[in-house]
Amino acid sequence: MLAVLIYKLILVFAILGISLVVAMYSTYAERKVAAFMQDRLGPNRAGPFGLLQPLADGVKMFMKEEIIPSVSNQTLFIIGPCIAMTTSLMTSAVIPWSSDLSINGTSYPLQVTDVNIGILYLFGVVSIGVYGIMIGGWASNNKFSLLGALRASSQMISYEIAMGLAIIALVMMTGTLSLREIVEQQPGGHWNILYQPIGFIIFIVCAFAECNRTPFDLAECETELVGGYHTEYSSMKLGFYLFAEYVNMFISSAIISTLYFGGYNFPFMHELGLSPNMLALLGGLVFFAKIFFFIFFFMWIRWTIPRFRYDQLMNLGWKGLLPIALGNIALTGLVMWLTGKIN
Amino acid sequence: MVLSATSIPSDFFPIAIQFFAALGFVGTTIVVTHLVGPKRYSKKKMESFECGVESQGNARIPFSIKYFLVAILFVLFDVEVIFMYPWAVNFKTLGVQGLLEMMLFLGLFLVGFIYIIKKGALKWE
Numbered sequence: 001m002l003a004v005l006i007y008k009l010i011l012v013f014a015i016l017g018i019s020l021v022v023a024m025y026s027t028y029a030e031r032k033v034a035a036f037m038q039d040r041l042g043p044n045r046a047g048p049f050g051l052l053q054p055l056a057d058g059v060k061m062f063m064k065e066e067i068i069p070s071v072s073n074q075t076l077f078i079i080g081p082c083i084a085m086t087t088s089l090m091t092s093a094v095i096p097w098s099s100d101l102s103i104n105g106t107s108y109p110l111q112v113t114d115v116n117i118g119i120l121y122l123f124g125v126v127s128i129g130v131y132g133i134m135i136g137g138w139a140s141n142n143k144f145s146l147l148g149a150l151r152a153s154s155q156m157i158s159y160e161i162a163m164g165l166a167i168i169a170l171v172m173m174t175g176t177l178s179l180r181e182i183v184e185q186q187p188g189g190h191w192n193i194l195y196q197p198i199g200f201i202i203f204i205v206c207a208f209a210e211c212n213r214t215p216f217d218l219a220e221c222e223t224e225l226v227g228g229y230h231t232e233y234s235s236m237k238l239g240f241y242l243f244a245e246y247v248n249m250f251i252s253s254a255i256i257s258t259l260y261f262g263g264y265n266f267p268f269m270h271e272l273g274l275s276p277n278m279l280a281l282l283g284g285l286v287f288f289a290k291i292f293f294f295i296f297f298f299m300w301i302r303w304t305i306p307r308f309r310y311d312q313l314m315n316l317g318w319k320g321l322l323p324i325a326l327g328n329i330a331l332t333g334l335v336m337w338l339t340g341k342i343n
Numbered sequence: 344m345v346l347s348a349t350s351i352p353s354d355f356f357p358i359a360i361q362f363f364a365a366l367g368f369v370g371t372t373i374v375v376t377h378l379v380g381p382k383r384y385s386k387k388k389m390e391s392f393e394c395g396v397e398s399q400g401n402a403r404i405p406f407s408i409k410y411f412l413v414a415i416l417f418v419l420f421d422v423e424v425i426f427m428y429p430w431a432v433n434f435k436t437l438g439v440q441g442l443l444e445m446m447l448f449l450g451l452f453l454v455g456f457i458y459i460i461k462k463g464a465l466k467w468e
Contacts, residue, residue, distance in 0.1 A: 008356075065382060071398075086369050089361075089364075089365035090362060115354050141402045143393070143404070146402050150406060154413045157413065160421065168428065175433075235376050311467035322456070333434070333442045334442075
């Protein structure tokens with residue numbers, strides 16, 4: 001019992017550490033990708049190729065003066081970014097990073113916990129994330145912050161519906177809400193993307209909207225709202241909002257890979273004749289390769305597609321994605337009936 | 344078929360560990376930046392930002408009713424989406440009858456959706 005507890009503690013700290021490091025280097029990657037796409041050099045002063053830039057930024061965030069406006073609601077002003085950061089760190093608990101490792105006959109699952117309502121847990125935690133933005137924006141008592149927070153929260157809740165409906169079509173096929181079982185049902189190259197292409201497109205669009213990433217970053221639209229909901233923030237509290245966005249991007253990439261791209265499965269994995277432990281390690285690496293591809297995809301879109309107007313954003317969410325997602329559910333049911341999966 | 348993965352309350356215990364670890368990280372960071380950063384108080388600096396001019400009044404102002412409508416509609420529709428999760432998990436055992444029943448439910452869902460669109464609840468200008 002104690003051994004299990006210690007193992008879980010180590011795993012939790014390792015996963016939190018990995019999320020934070022990946023998020024840190026995503027900020028670096030974002031600037032390098034932007035520089036590459038715009039034919040610039042990007043950060044190249046701190047360390048070789050500017051590799052120490054994220055550390056320098058982190059230290060700077062720590063050393064800055066924190067300003068709490070006198071008209072703001074002080075407790076809520078501090079709680080806002082804390083909620084945003086905590087929820088973004090919570091979602092990684094149910095993601096299966098790879099198949100089990102077995103050392104001396106004991107098996108060590110590379111997943112913090114395999115609950116049978118994994119997908120519902122993810123939705124629950126993501127919904128709490130809205131409060132972080134809403135509370136922070138309202139507590140600042142600044143018109144720009146309030147408008148940014150309103151925009152962000154109504155955008156996030158609008159796209160949550162289409163996201164939920166896109167997942168329902170997937171759950172109809174898998175018959176389970178546990179992420180581990182969903183991955184196990186996609187052995188080798190039989191990934192869900194082959195059966196759910198429409199669902200995947202809806203899901204990835206909604207993931208962009210949920211992360212407040214371009215083309216859906218109306219919440220922090222500089223030309224209209226200065227900094228959006230974090231206009232008044234400084235020091236590490238600003239850092240939390242920005243950092244939470246990158247952690248969310250990492251986790252969304254992980255969820256997209258898990259649900260639609262087979263998680264740690266890769267084609268011909270069982271033909272290689274590797275031992276289960278080697279396969280688990282290799283699977284973990286493949287999973288991270290998929291995650292990094294999707295993080296790159298997020299950045300690629302950012303420098304390709306301009307920002308939407310607010311009415312276009314709302315129309316896409318409610319009048320575009322929602323009916324398509326409903327149609328996708330009906331289509332999935334019909335195809336499963338016609339192909340004899342149900343009777 | 345019930346939910347296929349067996350689950351007991353202790354499965355959720357690691358989530359509590361993760362929650363306290365995350366909270367510990369956030370709390371420590373907030374306290375450390377508070378202690379490390381410089382503190383130079385000035386009255387002007389603590390005013391809220393308004394593009395360099397003196398801020399006018401309070402930000403607790405009435406805002407567009409559209410945002411409120413979207414929030415209300417979200418609650419309605421999200422509840423309907425949540426109703427569909429148990430159905431989707433058991434879809435294979437419910438069979439064709441389950442499919443037809445859900446089509447009826449989706450039909451009612453669509454009627455409500457078309458109604459709010461016709462009412463102009465989602466018209467942004």
